[in-house]
Amino acid sequence: xxxxxxxxxxxxxxxxxxxxxxxxxxxxxxxxxxxxxxxxxxxxxxxxxxxxxxxxxxxxxxxxxxxxxxxxxxxxxxxxxxxxxxxxxxxxxxxxxxxxxxxxxxxxxxxxxxxxxxxxxxxxxxxxxxxxxxxxxxxxxxxxxxxxxxxxxxxxxxxxxxxxxxxxxxxxxxxxxxxxxxxxxxxxxxxxxxxxxxxxxxxxxxxxxxxxxxxxxxxxxx
Amino acid sequence: xxxxxxxxxxxxxxxxxxxxxxxxxxxxxxxxxxxxxxxxxxxxxxxxxxxxxxxxxxxxxxxxxxxxxxxxxxxxxxxxxxxxxxxxxxxxxxxxxxxxxxxxxxxxxxxxxxxxxxxxxxxxxxxxxxxxxxxxxxxxxxxxxxxxxxxxxxxxxxxxxxxxxxxxxxxxxxxxxxxxxxxxxxxxxxxxxxxxxxxxxxxxxxxxxxxxxxxxxxxxxxxxxxxxxxxxxxxxxxxxxxxxxxxxxxxxxxxxxxxxxxx
Numbered sequence: 283x284x285x286x287x288x289x290x291x292x293x294x295x296x297x298x299x300x301x302x303x304x305x306x307x308x309x310x311x312x313x314x315x316x317x318x319x320x321x322x323x324x325x326x327x328x329x330x331x332x333x334x335x336x337x338x339x340x341x342x343x344x345x346x347x348x349x350x351x352x353x354x355x356x357x358x359x360x361x362x363x364x365x366x367x368x369x370x371x372x373x374x375x376x377x378x379x380x381x382x383x384x385x386x387x388x389x390x391x392x393x394x395x396x397x398x399x400x401x402x403x404x405x406x407x408x409x410x411x412x413x414x415x416x417x418x419x420x421x422x423x424x425x426x427x428x429x430x431x432x433x434x435x436x437x438x439x440x441x442x443x444x445x446x447x448x449x450x451x452x453x454x455x456x457x458x459x460x461x462x463x464x465x466x467x468x469x470x471x472x473x474x475x476x477x478x479x480x481x482x483x484x485x486x487x488x489x490x491x492x493x494x495x496x497x498x499x500x501x502x503x504x
Numbered sequence: 505x506x507x508x509x510x511x512x513x514x515x516x517x518x519x520x521x522x523x524x525x526x527x528x529x530x531x532x533x534x535x536x537x538x539x540x541x542x543x544x545x546x547x548x549x550x551x552x553x554x555x556x557x558x559x560x561x562x563x564x565x566x567x568x569x570x571x572x573x574x575x576x577x578x579x580x581x582x583x584x585x586x587x588x589x590x591x592x593x594x595x596x597x598x599x600x601x602x603x604x605x606x607x608x609x610x611x612x613x614x615x616x617x618x619x620x621x622x623x624x625x626x627x628x629x630x631x632x633x634x635x636x637x638x639x640x641x642x643x644x645x646x647x648x649x650x651x652x653x654x655x656x657x658x659x660x661x662x663x664x665x666x667x668x669x670x671x672x673x674x675x676x677x678x679x680x681x682x683x684x685x686x687x688x689x690x691x692x693x694x695x696x697x698x699x700x701x702x703x704x705x706x707x708x709x710x711x712x713x714x715x716x717x718x719x720x721x722x723x724x725x726x727x728x729x730x731x732x733x734x735x736x737x738x739x740x741x742x743x744x745x746x747x748x749x750x751x752x753x754x755x756x757x758x759x760x761x762x763x764x765x766x767x
Contacts, residue, residue, distance in 0.1 A: 430684070
């Protein structure tokens with residue numbers, strides 16, 4: 283059970299590396315979207331510091347969603363998804379592997395870039411630990427929840443726009459607690475309660491999302 | 505463990521004439537539903553008219569104005585039942601989707617599909633009337649309050665369901681995909697509700713308390729209950745009409761497919 287999981291993750295990572303820039307697109311989008319805000323709201327340092335947590339989280343959420351559309355689409359189009367469905371591995375394991383690869387190629391780079399952007403926006407020094415911890419717990423939830431949407435839109439007309447309508451409402455809890463964690467850390471309040479809720483969301487998503495996404499994939503290829 | 509699929513490869517099956525042999529089987533139950541619903545529709549229509557007429561009279565004429573809110577309290581008689589129906593419709597949709605997925609009941613998918621636009625309208629009505637009430641009472645059309653935000657998210661969940669249901673060329677696939685979505689969304693509904701509660705207590709602790717208003721008096725409770733009953737019968741009435749429409753549309757689709765394939 284574990285071996286196919288690792289093989290699939292390695293396959294997706296190798297694909298991402300060989301396609302080069304493609305997987306970095308989400309990261310570039312993330313940086314660009316955050317950089318737009320000082321132009322939009324003006325360069326006053328205290329305003330930017332106040333909204334830094336929210337801006338970084340919303341941009342991370344959109345960037346993560348941008349990469350989701352291709353999560354199953356490429357496999358669906360070239361037929362390898364049908365082979366994966368027929369393979370003697372539970373569909374849930376396949377989905378878990380794809381989600382893990384998605385997080386490694388988008389969530390992890392976003393986490394790496396976030397502190398730099400936080401510096402650009404002038405976030406309070408205390409907020410950095412909160413930002414990293416919240417992103418570490420929150421971005422896997424985004425990948426998990428998003429995988430359900432990515433599986434549901436296979437074969438539909440206008441997949442990308444539809445995907446945002448399906449999963450953005452479901453992202454709201456992660457966003458609320460992610461931003462609350464950063465704000466709490468920056469303001470010197472207790473960080474732990476928010477991280478515990480984020481962990482709870484992650485565990486719930488981990489328990490439910492692979493099954494829902496696998497059900498969606500099965501009905502997509504049947 | 506996933507077993508190999510029986511039968512030929514899906515792509516090798518030739519033209520998909522879903523229904524040619526299945527039509528009888530597929531619509532065996534709906535036929536009975538059509539007979540029963542034809543008899544039920546006028547009753548629900550009459551009940552709706554009577555209840556809404558009585559409810560509106562009680563709400564707009566017979567009940568007193570509020571000592572604090574004045575005449576604007578009458579917005580509540582439309583607002584509260586719509587908000588109730590918004591939640592009720594989503595729960596009904598989730599139940600119908602579960603029945604459709606587990607037992608493959610053809611009417612359950614239709615019921616979920618037909619409920620979605622009605623529920624979305626109730627949700628929109630709740631948001632709209634709430635906004636109209638909020639302007640004179642709170643001084644703002646919109647406040648990022650826990651309740652308002654969670655209902656707005658509910659509205660988007662409805663829109664997502666409707667969009668996904670219509671996004672496929674094959675209506676059966678749309679029904680299956682959106683059933684999964686509505687169940688996923690249902691898990692999220694309590695999470696949204698509580699998370700937004702916590703979010704607000706963190707940012708603005710005290711200002712929401714006056715949303716509750718005074719404990720409701722019988723002279724206002726009765727009109728509210730009559731209106732709620734009227735909204736419920738209206739929902740059942742429109743649901744039956746919409747389901748009948750969907751069944752007829754399905755039959756037309758099946759007939760067209762047979763024509764195309766020359767059967």
